[in-house]
Amino acid sequence: MVRRILASGVNRVPYRLRPYISQVPGVACLQRALVSRILAGKPFIHTVNAGPAAGLRFEVTLPLDKAVWTGTYEQEFAQALAAGIRPGNVCFDVGGYRGYMSGIMALAGASRVIVFEPLPYNQEALRRLQNLNPLLPIDIFTHAVGDIDGLMALKVMPDSSMAKLAVSPFQPEAAAVDEITVNVSRLDTLLRHGAVPAPDVIKIDVEGAESDVLAGAQRLLQTGHPRLFIELHSDALDRACARRLRDLGYAIRYIEPPIDSPTRTRHLIAEPA
Numbered sequence: 001m002v003r004r005i006l007a008s009g010v011n012r013v014p015y016r017l018r019p020y021i022s023q024v025p026g027v028a029c030l031q032r033a034l035v036s037r038i039l040a041g042k043p044f045i046h047t048v049n050a051g052p053a054a055g056l057r058f059e060v061t062l063p064l065d066k067a068v069w070t071g072t073y074e075q076e077f078a079q080a081l082a083a084g085i086r087p088g089n090v091c092f093d094v095g096g097y098r099g100y101m102s103g104i105m106a107l108a109g110a111s112r113v114i115v116f117e118p119l120p121y122n123q124e125a126l127r128r129l130q131n132l133n134p135l136l137p138i139d140i141f142t143h144a145v146g147d148i149d150g151l152m153a154l155k156v157m158p159d160s161s162m163a164k165l166a167v168s169p170f171q172p173e174a175a176a177v178d179e180i181t182v183n184v185s186r187l188d189t190l191l192r193h194g195a196v197p198a199p200d201v202i203k204i205d206v207e208g209a210e211s212d213v214l215a216g217a218q219r220l221l222q223t224g225h226p227r228l229f230i231e232l233h234s235d236a237l238d239r240a241c242a243r244r245l246r247d248l249g250y251a252i253r254y255i256e257p258p259i260d261s262p263t264r265t266r267h268l269i270a271e272p273a
Contacts, residue, residue: 045132051075052082056103057132059125073100076255077267081203081229082108084269089200092116092187092226094145094213098125099138101203106136113137114196118144118154118182119163141196143183145206147215154182164207186216198224205231211240221248228270238266245270 046060050071060069067073081101085091085108093102096115105113115138117123126140144154144165153166155176166179190196198220204210210230214221228245232238242252251273256266 052078052104053100053107055107056100056136057129058098058100058103059128059132068100077229077231078104080255080267080269081105084227084229085110085201087111090114090197092196092199092202094187094202094204095206096126096140097122097205099129101205102126102138103129103133103136105201105203106133106138110201111137112139112197114139114141114199116141116143116145118142118184119156120180143185143190145187145213145216146184146209147186147212149185149189150183151181152184154180156180162207165209165212187213188217188219191220199226201227201229203229208233208237210237211244214241214244218248221245221250225249225272227272228268230268230270232266232268235264238268241268249273 040062043059043061046058046069048054048056048058048068048071051073053068053071053073058065058068062069065073067075078101082104085105087109088111089105089109091102091105091110091113093099093105093113093115096102096117099115102113102115113136115126117126117140123140123142126138130136130138130140144152146152146165154163155166156163156178158175158177165184185195187196191198202217204213206213210232220226228250230241232241245252249272250270252268252270254266254268
């Protein structure tokens with residue numbers, strides 16, 4: 001019974017009272033204690049009840065997914081992404097992971113969200129997301145996205161939900177536990193062959209291969225001018241992506257304030273100037 005109540009968050013509490021629940025003496029401490037003792041390490045289905053993902057049904061494992069559980073996962077980026085969706089937009093989620101951002105785009109009014117995710121572990125999570133949210137227009141495309149069309153090695157990291165293309169410069173010291181071969185496609189090629197529709201919005205988070213994704217979408221960016229939301233993991237990647245986008249006529253802004261760190265993660269938003 002306790003597990004069922006916690007898994008549903010505060011959905012049974014009247015909306016106007018939810019902000020005050022955690023202020024009741026002892027409630028927050030009791031909740032944390034129950035979560036740590038009963039739910040820790042055990043996946044359960046949760047309906048997110050806060051933030052831009054509110055209403056999304058998602059498989060959660062605590063404490064790993066605490067930010068998903070509370071609706072605060074990458075909060076600023078998620079809010080900016082949701083605000084950037086117009087009703088009826090076609091959206092690409094390049095590097096979909098388990099689909100949290102895909103769900104946000106769908107909930108924000110997208111007519112179709114195409115998730116590009118080459119890692120089998122994450123593909124299974126995305127299929128569960130589809131089954132949990134059958135009314136959301138989410139489609140899975142199992143290719144990786146880059147600047148070539150063909151086969152490429154994908155390194156699976158110790159966290160089996162994380163991977164990167166072998167050519168990615170992201171975290172070169174990180175040891176892989178496995179390596180699989182995946183199909184890689186350029187977005188320009190997929191569009192030319194009619195495999196996917198032209199997008200209005202593209203979110204990119206591909207563990208250091210963001211510049212390659214942009215290189216493989218040169219024609220799309222020149223002619224279609226989609227809005228871009230990109231997670232970057234180094235100053236070098238930031239400079240490369242920003243330079244390419246400015247050359248294509250995009251205006252760039254950042255969600256976080258500037259921080260002097262060569263390895264900091266930052267989030268870039270690019271729109272046609």
